[in-house]
Amino acid sequence: MRPVHERLAATIAKRKNDRQNFEFWSALPEELRKKCIGTMELQARCRLRATSKTNKKLVESLELDVETLVLDGEKSVIKLKYRDGDGVLRCIFVVSNSSGFESGIYLIGWLMKSATIKHMQIMRFRSTSITEVEKQIINKMVPHKSSRISALHISDFNDIIFFFLEKMWTKMDRMKVWVRGGSDYSFDQLMKIPSFDYVKLFETSNFLSNYKNPCAVNAYFPIIQTWVENNAPVGKKLMALDVRRNGFSSFVKRFKSLLISQGHSEVVKAPVARIGTNNPSKHILGSLIEGNDKYKLICVIIPACLSPDLYHKYINSLH
Structure with missing residues (x-):
């Protein structure tokens, strides 16, 4: 690197989070510009991104390490925890003064396009939480099946949620769907989303009425049937909370x-049932776990050669 570039890089690094016009920016080689962006806080990246199409493309080409992204549709709030180039965890709250996300929709699109997000939560969204214009902005910024999200938590279910789900990539580790009573939520709809076929752990709680009436386990049988037919990978798991106590007998x-x-498993400390699949090398292990007067159904794909004394490694594990 030439001495002049070193001096410019040092100046920019020193002032990287100040409000600036990036007056020295164009004089730096592209690789050095990328290195500088990697050390910037998110606000500085946003300002740089807005200066030109070239800088926008450069900023979006660099991955941002996001720990948590929470979208609150009722209050139009974006909550973000991310790590900067120095590994420091930083928090940002973006609050709109109106009934929508306004310019915050561009931040959502940018994060879904360019960031690697460990945990994303979408809560209190109604069909009117995002306008058609905002949908078009997201569609233009974020291709289908491209958002790199490891764990997704959904607190409601409607057409807006489906809109976001279509953006998720097919390497998701964990998906949680908590459903309010009276929702039009349907497993048949969810099973059509590409990312759902590949998610490793699917957790759900589906109350039928005001969180007091637990769900019959037959609501989950279509998912298990697809595992039987479609050669699901070993370790793939369904965890359905707050099901009825007759869930195990219904499953069998x-x-x-x-x-x-x-029979009863001593290592799981609960009743278990093992069923076959279309692939002779894989079985499905199901169990109904009781705790605090509530029941949860757990089903997981296991190797056909797995011995019963190892059931707990698949049933009790969260992954």
């Missing part, structure tokens, strides 16, 4: 023709 009855064994 539904898949009776595939039943290999059933």
